[in-house]
Amino acid sequence: MAYTVPAIEELVQALRQLPGVGPRSARRMAYALLERKRPAMGELAAALRRADETVSHCQRCNNLSDAPICGLCQSSRRDPRLLCVVETPADVAAIEATGTYDGFYFVLMGHLSPLDGIGPEALGIDRFEALLDQGFEEVILATNPTVEGEATAHFLADLVRMHGLRASRIAHGVPVGGELEYVDRGTLSSALSGRRAIED
Amino acid sequence: MAYTVPAIEELVQALRQLPGVGPRSARRMAYALLERKRPAMGELAAALRRADETVSHCQRCNNLSDAPICGLCQSSRRDPRLLCVVETPADVAAIEATGTYDGFYFVLMGHLSPLDGIGPEALGIDRFEALLDQGFEEVILATNPTVEGEATAHFLADLVRMHGLRASRIAHGVPVGGELEYVDRGTLSSALSGRRAIED
Ligand SMILES: [Zn+2]
Ligand SMILES: [Zn+2]
Numbered sequence: 001m002a003y004t005v006p007a008i009e010e011l012v013q014a015l016r017q018l019p020g021v022g023p024r025s026a027r028r029m030a031y032a033l034l035e036r037k038r039p040a041m042g043e044l045a046a047a048l049r050r051a052d053e054t055v056s057h058c059q060r061c062n063n064l065s066d067a068p069i070c071g072l073c074q075s076s077r078r079d080p081r082l083l084c085v086v087e088t089p090a091d092v093a094a095i096e097a098t099g100t101y102d103g104f105y106f107v108l109m110g111h112l113s114p115l116d117g118i119g120p121e122a123l124g125i126d127r128f129e130a131l132l133d134q135g136f137e138e139v140i141l142a143t144n145p146t147v148e149g150e151a152t153a154h155f156l157a158d159l160v161r162m163h164g165l166r167a168s169r170i171a172h173g174v175p176v177g178g179e180l181e182y183v184d185r186g187t188l189s190s191a192l193s194g195r196r197a198i199e200d
Numbered sequence: 201m202a203y204t205v206p207a208i209e210e211l212v213q214a215l216r217q218l219p220g221v222g223p224r225s226a227r228r229m230a231y232a233l234l235e236r237k238r239p240a241m242g243e244l245a246a247a248l249r250r251a252d253e254t255v256s257h258c259q260r261c262n263n264l265s266d267a268p269i270c271g272l273c274q275s276s277r278r279d280p281r282l283l284c285v286v287e288t289p290a291d292v293a294a295i296e297a298t299g300t301y302d303g304f305y306f307v308l309m310g311h312l313s314p315l316d317g318i319g320p321e322a323l324g325i326d327r328f329e330a331l332l333d334q335g336f337e338e339v340i341l342a343t344n345p346t347v348e349g350e351a352t353a354h355f356l357a358d359l360v361r362m363h364g365l366r367a368s369r370i371a372h373g374v375p376v377g378g379e380l381e382y383v384d385r386g387t388l389s390s391a392l393s394g395r396r397a398i399e400d
Binding site: 020037051070071 | 203204205206207208210211213214215217218219220224225227228229230231232233234235237238240241242243244245246247248249250251252254255264265266270271272275288289290292293296309381382
């Protein structure tokens with residue numbers, strides 16, 4: 001019977017829960033930490049606990065936040081005319097990193113997917129509609145340029161226009177079929193500045 | 201100025217300390233944990249703390265252990281005639297996973313590297329020599345098949361023979377220039393069973 005140390009095997013199993021980490025790289029990570037990176041172990045443990053305890057979703061925009069209403073929603077330095085709708089918090093981070101956009105956000109936490117039973121209610125569309133009456137002029141639909149993301153954008157564009165606001169879609173420039181989170185900053189910048197109005 | 205949540209940025213930085221994890225995959229991991237894998241955060245934090253607190257080096261074989269003398273060194277079911285020398289604890293894990301070897305180990309924690317100032321004392325050779333007088337008959341030198349690993353094996357083979365024991369080297373079958381830790385089990389099994397005596 002092979003000799004193993006339970007605490008090491010548990011660490012390997014826990015590391016495997018990270019996305020993109022298979023059994024071999026989990027083991028390699030565990031040994032690298034134990035042999036050469038002891039301080040990183042406590043730092044990572046503390047960062048995990050702190051993030052788990054302090055981060056939840058903003059009650060207004062749905063983005064990840066360390067307060068009930070996030071710092072961005074509370075900011076007086078953002079453009080109050082612009083609302084940008086994205087699928088995930090990672091998309092907010094990607095757009096913020098471009099430095100191109102200074103309006104507000106709404107995070108859907110997904111996209112419409114009727115086959116998976118994900119309809120408008122699952123995406124918090126009622127809270128999105130409530131936002132639409134808070135003085136915005138234009139809603140930028142920045143869902144992913146995938147089939148589901150485009151369908152979601154069209155559905156939301158109808159809602160936006162029903163509330164008397166302009167709807168726009170980020171320009172293609174974002175590669176079709178790709179995911180916003182992985183697009184380089186320059187491409188994402190031009191996609192934002194090249195956005196076009198959605199006509200019915 | 202881009203909007204960020206400090207607890208998330210700290211988590212991204214901490215994840216970057218894992219080997220092979222760059223800024224993009226660290227961010228992807230952080231968001232995946234926060235959005236979809238909350239239980240994994242506490243589990244990973246606990247596993248990191250537990251491993252950091254309980255795992256150190258066995259005082260006899262140098263392998264990672266949760267006791268002063270590891271369970272393998274204390275086992276009465278291993279073959280007392282065989283001692284296998286490897287460079288790292290990960291190599292012990294790789295050999296144990298083959299199920300081919302049932303003797304004892306000594307972990308060098310590296311290889312001879314005169315240019316980097318790593319001589320015999322840095323590898324704990326005095327403790328290795330003390331082991332040589334504890335009744336073993338054969339010492340299998342399973343350092344990596346690299347230039348430094350081969351030089352280390354030759355140096356150790358001389359020591360082993362000076363103590364009147366047989367020295368053997370794992371068979372080539374392990375790809376030359378490769379690292380033991382990444383070799384598949386079958387190759388590693390045949391390298392072990394095809395080991396040959398080292399003649400002077
Ligand atoms: Zn918010
Ligand atoms: Zn031991």
